[in-house]
Amino acid sequence: MNDKQKAAAAKKARKEARRAIARANLAESASAARDLGLPPSAVEVAASKSNANRPLPAPPPQIDSNHGTTICLFYQYKEPSWTKKEHRAALNKVHELARQFSVTGRGRCAPEGLNCTLTASPNDLRAFCYGLRAWDPALFDGTDFKLEDGVANGRRFRTFTLRKVDELVGYALDGVKAPSLHRHSGTHLEATDYHRAMGQRDTVIIDVRNAYESDIGRFRPPEGGATLLDPKMRTSQDFPKWLNAAETKSQLKDKTVMMYCTGGIRCERATALLNQITDAEPDFETKGVVMVRGGIERYLKTFPEGGYWTGRNYLFDKRMEQAPARKSAEALEKDVDSACCLCQAKYAQYRGQHKCAARLPSGMICAVPVIVCDAPECQAAAKDEPNGLQCPLCVEGYQTPETAPDLVGQKRKLGLIAKGGIDAVTGQKVDAKGCEGRQQSQRLFVGKLPLTVTASKLRRSFEGRDCKLQSVHWIVDRDNGAFYGSAFCQMASVQDAKRAVALTPLPLSGEFDRRGRSGRGRKKRQRTIRVAFAPLRDGEDWPVQLEESGEIEYPPMGS
Numbered sequence: 001m002n003d004k005q006k007a008a009a010a011k012k013a014r015k016e017a018r019r020a021i022a023r024a025n026l027a028e029s030a031s032a033a034r035d036l037g038l039p040p041s042a043v044e045v046a047a048s049k050s051n052a053n054r055p056l057p058a059p060p061p062q063i064d065s066n067h068g069t070t071i072c073l074f075y076q077y078k079e080p081s082w083t084k085k086e087h088r089a090a091l092n093k094v095h096e097l098a099r100q101f102s103v104t105g106r107g108r109c110a111p112e113g114l115n116c117t118l119t120a121s122p123n124d125l126r127a128f129c130y131g132l133r134a135w136d137p138a139l140f141d142g143t144d145f146k147l148e149d150g151v152a153n154g155r156r157f158r159t160f161t162l163r164k165v166d167e168l169v170g171y172a173l174d175g176v177k178a179p180s181l182h183r184h185s186g187t188h189l190e191a192t193d194y195h196r197a198m199g200q201r202d203t204v205i206i207d208v209r210n211a212y213e214s215d216i217g218r219f220r221p222p223e224g225g226a227t228l229l230d231p232k233m234r235t236s237q238d239f240p241k242w243l244n245a246a247e248t249k250s251q252l253k254d255k256t257v258m259m260y261c262t263g264g265i266r267c268e269r270a271t272a273l274l275n276q277i278t279d280a281e282p283d284f285e286t287k288g289v290v291m292v293r294g295g296i297e298r299y300l301k302t303f304p305e306g307g308y309w310t311g312r313n314y315l316f317d318k319r320m321e322q323a324p325a326r327k328s329a330e331a332l333e334k335d336v337d338s339a340c341c342l343c344q345a346k347y348a349q350y351r352g353q354h355k356c357a358a359r360l361p362s363g364m365i366c367a368v369p370v371i372v373c374d375a376p377e378c379q380a381a382a383k384d385e386p387n388g389l390q391c392p393l394c395v396e397g398y399q400t401p402e403t404a405p406d407l408v409g410q411k412r413k414l415g416l417i418a419k420g421g422i423d424a425v426t427g428q429k430v431d432a433k434g435c436e437g438r439q440q441s442q443r444l445f446v447g448k449l450p451l452t453v454t455a456s457k458l459r460r461s462f463e464g465r466d467c468k469l470q471s472v473h474w475i476v477d478r479d480n481g482a483f484y485g486s487a488f489c490q491m492a493s494v495q496d497a498k499r500a501v502a503l504t505p506l507p508l509s510g511e512f513d514r515r516g517r518s519g520r521g522r523k524k525r526q527r528t529i530r531v532a533f534a535p536l537r538d539g540e541d542w543p544v545q546l547e548e549s550g551e552i553e554y555p556p557m558g559s
Contacts, residue, residue, distance in 0.1 A: 080427030186271025217311030483555035
């Protein structure tokens, strides 16, 4: 059989497989609707099915010229992580496929995997997905490519951007801190099973999205069923601290824990994090941790009338938000309980990129997106006085719990970091970033600082990540007393120093990298700093007495 015949046979096999799947889904939809006490039209089981390890759905037979765009959301974790060489190869391959099939959109590629939101024509986008499967079948055959056809052409991305990052989701759980998905990932439930589970007692359901996303839409479990918990996150980095709080643990103990997010990627790490913590702490147990397969996005397609969902699903693409397809505009309007941050009128759309201007206890600006309604007076006020905008969390005065779990210590305890320091998740030595294998100390070395740095900026950078800084001591040239970009930072404790090293690189408050092109619509890239333990040398006099040198706000420029 030649290549042409093989391709024809594969195409025929996919077509027959799709027909069999369609027949099975039709029967399952009717059965699920009966079990849930819903009319047959209220459940579409086919929409809940993962595309992992199966042919992708066929393109629509007829395409409206004005709605000829297909959008695809997918993520794929890699464990053990890609090596540096493999990471570069993945970046190059995705770029190559995007060019080959005229795919636009944006993505993040980290050593731990790939996460993308893409647009193209129906056939080209499917060809891109099959291209990834052909490149690495062992990895991408198991990827759930979530496809939506018939999207308006105006919602297609103009360009393709793929960012090289350390972490797919900003939990600050990259590298050695990442929990193992192979060992601790939560159980995936189909949308119909997840819907049923929300009616159970002794169950809690956690929205692992940011608070501003939850404000415009969330699950509302039935009376007598699961209890909804809101972590009140400004950013995803707040989640490990919230999960580690004693109050949170008391709410989760001996309960079935359900989690949900937009498309599922945040739940992968979040469920694994909780399972690692309970595995490491014998006194803290749950009855199981589950997540909805495909996230809210797939649940709403399975329950087109909304099910237990209320409001809109916040999206990070040009669609902006997702609503149940068969829910009327009037019913959606009744769901709204979010409000304009200025006039407090009911409103549920984020437009204009307005941000909260309140200052947090760490000294950093909150910067959470806020809702400003379309009333002319509110739009004018938001434009003229942006420093007066505040998000609901800042109005409430809510502060994130302070203590993050000792994730590296937990992994050592559980054998995920073996003797010799090999981490099961990254496949590398724990001390690759200087986090382990070096004498720990309360003093840290910070290098490559800009000349515009100040002690206050360093303090806000550390304390904004729950690392208490005691004092800053600028390192200067012995001959001329000039500062060349280095400092010693005395932390409040060794634990604070360990947290800072584990979280490196840290964003430097108020400093942005000016390298690269800049222009209208381009975001500035915040400058980061790397820190390392700086144990005392034999005979070194430390700490420097404050009455001798003090903490100087600005680094000395020398004589």
